[in-house]
Amino acid sequence: MTTRIPELSPPPRLLLGPGPSAVHPRVLEALAKPTLGHLDPEYLKIMDRMQRMLRDLFRTENELTFAVSGTGSAGMEAAVVNLIEPGDSMVVCVNGVFGGRMVDVAERAGAQVTRAERPWGEVFTPEDLAPLLAQAKPKVVGIVMAETSTGASQPLEEISRQVHEAGAMLLVDAVTALGGMPVEVDAWGIDAIYSGTQKCLSCPPGLAPVSFNARALDVIRSRRTKVRSWYLDASMLASYWGKDRVYHHTAPINMSYALYEALRLVHEEGLTACFDRHQRNHQALAAGLEALGIHFTAQEGHRLPMLNAVSIPKGVEDGPVRKGLLERFDIEIGGGLGAFAGKVWRIGLMGHGSRQNNVLLFLAALEQLLAEQGYGFDAGASIAAANGVYGRTERQA
Amino acid sequence: MTTRIPELSPPPRLLLGPGPSAVHPRVLEALAKPTLGHLDPEYLKIMDRMQRMLRDLFRTENELTFAVSGTGSAGMEAAVVNLIEPGDSMVVCVNGVFGGRMVDVAERAGAQVTRAERPWGEVFTPEDLAPLLAQAKPKVVGIVMAETSTGASQPLEEISRQVHEAGAMLLVDAVTALGGMPVEVDAWGIDAIYSGTQKCLSCPPGLAPVSFNARALDVIRSRRTKVRSWYLDASMLASYWGKDRVYHHTAPINMSYALYEALRLVHEEGLTACFDRHQRNHQALAAGLEALGIHFTAQEGHRLPMLNAVSIPKGVEDGPVRKGLLERFDIEIGGGLGAFAGKVWRIGLMGHGSRQNNVLLFLAALEQLLAEQGYGFDAGASIAAANGVYGRTERQA
Numbered sequence: 001m002t003t004r005i006p007e008l009s010p011p012p013r014l015l016l017g018p019g020p021s022a023v024h025p026r027v028l029e030a031l032a033k034p035t036l037g038h039l040d041p042e043y044l045k046i047m048d049r050m051q052r053m054l055r056d057l058f059r060t061e062n063e064l065t066f067a068v069s070g071t072g073s074a075g076m077e078a079a080v081v082n083l084i085e086p087g088d089s090m091v092v093c094v095n096g097v098f099g100g101r102m103v104d105v106a107e108r109a110g111a112q113v114t115r116a117e118r119p120w121g122e123v124f125t126p127e128d129l130a131p132l133l134a135q136a137k138p139k140v141v142g143i144v145m146a147e148t149s150t151g152a153s154q155p156l157e158e159i160s161r162q163v164h165e166a167g168a169m170l171l172v173d174a175v176t177a178l179g180g181m182p183v184e185v186d187a188w189g190i191d192a193i194y195s196g197t198q199k200c201l202s203c204p205p206g207l208a209p210v211s212f213n214a215r216a217l218d219v220i221r222s223r224r225t226k227v228r229s230w231y232l233d234a235s236m237l238a239s240y241w242g243k244d245r246v247y248h249h250t251a252p253i254n255m256s257y258a259l260y261e262a263l264r265l266v267h268e269e270g271l272t273a274c275f276d277r278h279q280r281n282h283q284a285l286a287a288g289l290e291a292l293g294i295h296f297t298a299q300e301g302h303r304l305p306m307l308n309a310v311s312i313p314k315g316v317e318d319g320p321v322r323k324g325l326l327e328r329f330d331i332e333i334g335g336g337l338g339a340f341a342g343k344v345w346r347i348g349l350m351g352h353g354s355r356q357n358n359v360l361l362f363l364a365a366l367e368q369l370l371a372e373q374g375y376g377f378d379a380g381a382s383i384a385a386a387n388g389v390y391g392r393t394e395r396q397a
Numbered sequence: 398m399t400t401r402i403p404e405l406s407p408p409p410r411l412l413l414g415p416g417p418s419a420v421h422p423r424v425l426e427a428l429a430k431p432t433l434g435h436l437d438p439e440y441l442k443i444m445d446r447m448q449r450m451l452r453d454l455f456r457t458e459n460e461l462t463f464a465v466s467g468t469g470s471a472g473m474e475a476a477v478v479n480l481i482e483p484g485d486s487m488v489v490c491v492n493g494v495f496g497g498r499m500v501d502v503a504e505r506a507g508a509q510v511t512r513a514e515r516p517w518g519e520v521f522t523p524e525d526l527a528p529l530l531a532q533a534k535p536k537v538v539g540i541v542m543a544e545t546s547t548g549a550s551q552p553l554e555e556i557s558r559q560v561h562e563a564g565a566m567l568l569v570d571a572v573t574a575l576g577g578m579p580v581e582v583d584a585w586g587i588d589a590i591y592s593g594t595q596k597c598l599s600c601p602p603g604l605a606p607v608s609f610n611a612r613a614l615d616v617i618r619s620r621r622t623k624v625r626s627w628y629l630d631a632s633m634l635a636s637y638w639g640k641d642r643v644y645h646h647t648a649p650i651n652m653s654y655a656l657y658e659a660l661r662l663v664h665e666e667g668l669t670a671c672f673d674r675h676q677r678n679h680q681a682l683a684a685g686l687e688a689l690g691i692h693f694t695a696q697e698g699h700r701l702p703m704l705n706a707v708s709i710p711k712g713v714e715d716g717p718v719r720k721g722l723l724e725r726f727d728i729e730i731g732g733g734l735g736a737f738a739g740k741v742w743r744i745g746l747m748g749h750g751s752r753q754n755n756v757l758l759f760l761a762a763l764e765q766l767l768a769e770q771g772y773g774f775d776a777g778a779s780i781a782a783a784n785g786v787y788g789r790t791e792r793q794a
Binding site: 005006007008009010011012013015017019020022023028029030031032033034035036037038040041042043046049052053069070071072073074077101104105107108109196198204205206226227228229230231247248249250251252253254255257258260261263264267326332337 | 404405407408410419425428430431432433434437438443446450466467468469498501504505506595602624626644645647651652654655657658661729
């Protein structure tokens with residue numbers, strides 16, 4: 001048997017899909033550092049520092065801020081199952097795959113779910129939600145800040161005010177947002193939030209940063225029923241991440257080294273510089289794509305900087321382009337999910353992936369593949385347009 | 398802020414506790430290989446090979462054999478929540494912390510739990526279970542094969558026969574067992590089993606290998622209610638790990654590289670040689686400890702080779718010994734959990750940690766620390782006894 005299993009040799013891909021995204025070399029190095037015990041005093045120091053960096057990134061003073069031992073979807077489940085008890089009313093905003101997923105997670109947790117719906121690619125306004133809040137009287141309203149399936153960027157400040165006026169708590173999916181655009185947990189009054197390591201943090205998938213504010217923690221502590229998931233029970237996890245250090249489960253030590261280093265990188269660059277970089281590379285990519293007649297699926301004014309979802313132009317086939325990118329250029333981009341399958345490409349410029357060189361290389365490769373499919377465009381137009389954007393900015397990433 | 402966060406520099410500990418255990422250098426290297434997308438054809442090949450190696454290690458042909466994206470406790474939750482629907486009867490065997498944890502997990506999943514109990518350190522016989530099976534008529538019987546809190550090794554063959562005669566399914570916790578002793582899923586008729594990467598696989602914590610047989614899969618496919626956890630729903634995970642490759646959640650890519658390499662190491666050594674090595678080093682450690690008048694907590698004939706739980710001798714303080722080991726020798730061992738807190742040490746010889754050098758070094762360090770506490774013993778006796786065991790074996794690990 002043994003001899004039939006080859007050595008592990010993953011090819012070095014340029015990950016420009018919806019995640020996992022390009023991992024920073026310092027993060028890969030951190031992964032391979034010696035494993036510590038989960039109660040070693042040296043590891044507890046690492047946890048403390050990681051929490052401090054997570055709070056700074058979430059822009060919160062929330063005590064209960066930590067990394068769930070699972071991927072972003074485990075973060076979603078952790079946020080939902082801790083706040084919801086069987087029979088609770090929850091409004092979930094659905095304008096893409098991940099809102100839909102939250103409905104499923106919430107129903108399994110026992111919630112009575114009311115779906116708020118908008119077409120894919122559009123965002124929610126307070127007016128959309130007003131009648132549902134009045135009618136469903138929800139305990140929790142769940143909404144996705146950066147819908148990875150459509151590239152739409154959801155504003156939260158006004159909706160947060162409205163949700164709180166209706167007496168509900170706001171639960172936010174920031175899986176794709178965190179590290180690539182401002183996420184202001186305290187200023188916006190977000191009660192519970194979750195993210196993932198594999199998007200704008202330049203880190204492999206495996207952990208889910210989460211944060212609960214004091215109000216959410218009160219709700220959790222005064223539950224009538226146990227949380228349906230032992231693994232994700234925030235009260236028990238709080239005892240391990242807090243001063244008591246009560247053993248709950250064995251933490252994924254090396255993955256947390258990776259997150260530690262990823263957070264250090266974000267803070268070294270500075271949040272504003274990091275968000276500006278994501279925005280600049282997005283604008284260059286957008287200019288390049290538009291020069292090729294390729295249009296965004298998300299409504300204007302609400303496009304994510306780190307996830308560029310565009311309609312595949314008429315006459316161009318999805319499969320050969322993505323296969324060509326992967327096999328001839330070692331570049332991965334994402335296809336469409338759900339209703340967008342076969343119709344949409346998703347180009348991620350996330351974390352360490354959001355760099356000028358990646359934008360230019362991707363556009364050059366795309367031009368080659370589009371020309372092969374007989375798609376008409378001005379050769380070199382996308383590069384000229386992207387370079388035009390970079391030429392207008394002071395510093396280049 | 399930035400400047401206040403120091404570089405990551407975990408000290409190189411020798412992990413001889415109950416897990417995480419010593420990680421093999423090849424596994425650490427694998428962790429740092431370039432991240433692939435979770436639907437990259439090259440990654441799918443890695444998943445296929447990983448599944449093949451997992452089946453060989455579990456000694457099963459079970460189609461539904463994969464790694465849950467969480468630590469061992471997520472594996473426990475995955476096994477339980479997929480088999481249990483609200484109101485189902487489940488018998489859980491409790492003779493330590495992890496049986497107790499399974500009760501909690503099962504109750505949260507909606508099970509009507511009947512506890513079978515034995516004193517800590519003892520194991521269950523078919524006679525213990527007979528009346529409970531007749532009375533509770535369980536759908537599932539859960540039992541821990543290697544109870545990490547007590548060091549007891551639970552025989553399964555007869556109990557499996559009995560459980561099946563009673564019409565129930567057998568669910569086995571093999572977190573600490575897998576890779577360190579025979580685990581015969583098909584031969585013993587185990588219906589569902591879970592483990593963790595951080596014990597005898599020489600791999601960091603972060604993934605939970607699981608396997609469900611055809612009968613368990615039928616039960617899952619014919620559920621009346623959805624699995625309470627979306628993240629751990631085996632039917633959905635089967636679609637990603639099976640031929641369809643339907644996206645569920647983003648797999649923890651780099652952790653699965655580590656598991657891949659860890660499994661390659663086990664199969665290179667060969668299962669029998671690997672289990673023999675664990676047994677030999679256990680015997681040497683046991684001889685050494687007994688020469689110091691230190692006794693095992695698990696009943697004779699039922700001691701685990703990879704987890705040596707011993708009573709702290711009278712007159713010796715727990716804290717200073719474990720602190721001394723950690724601070725002066727960089728050696729981690731475990732303290733007691735639950736009822737055993739302050740009374741028991743748990744010395745793990747797991748995977749890459751199960752080596753002659755580790756046994757000898759640990760005994761030498763322990764002698765130094767015991768002497769400082771005024772504990773009476775023949776100086777050098779433990780080393781002589783351990784070397785005696787090694788002298789009697791042909792090969793030395």
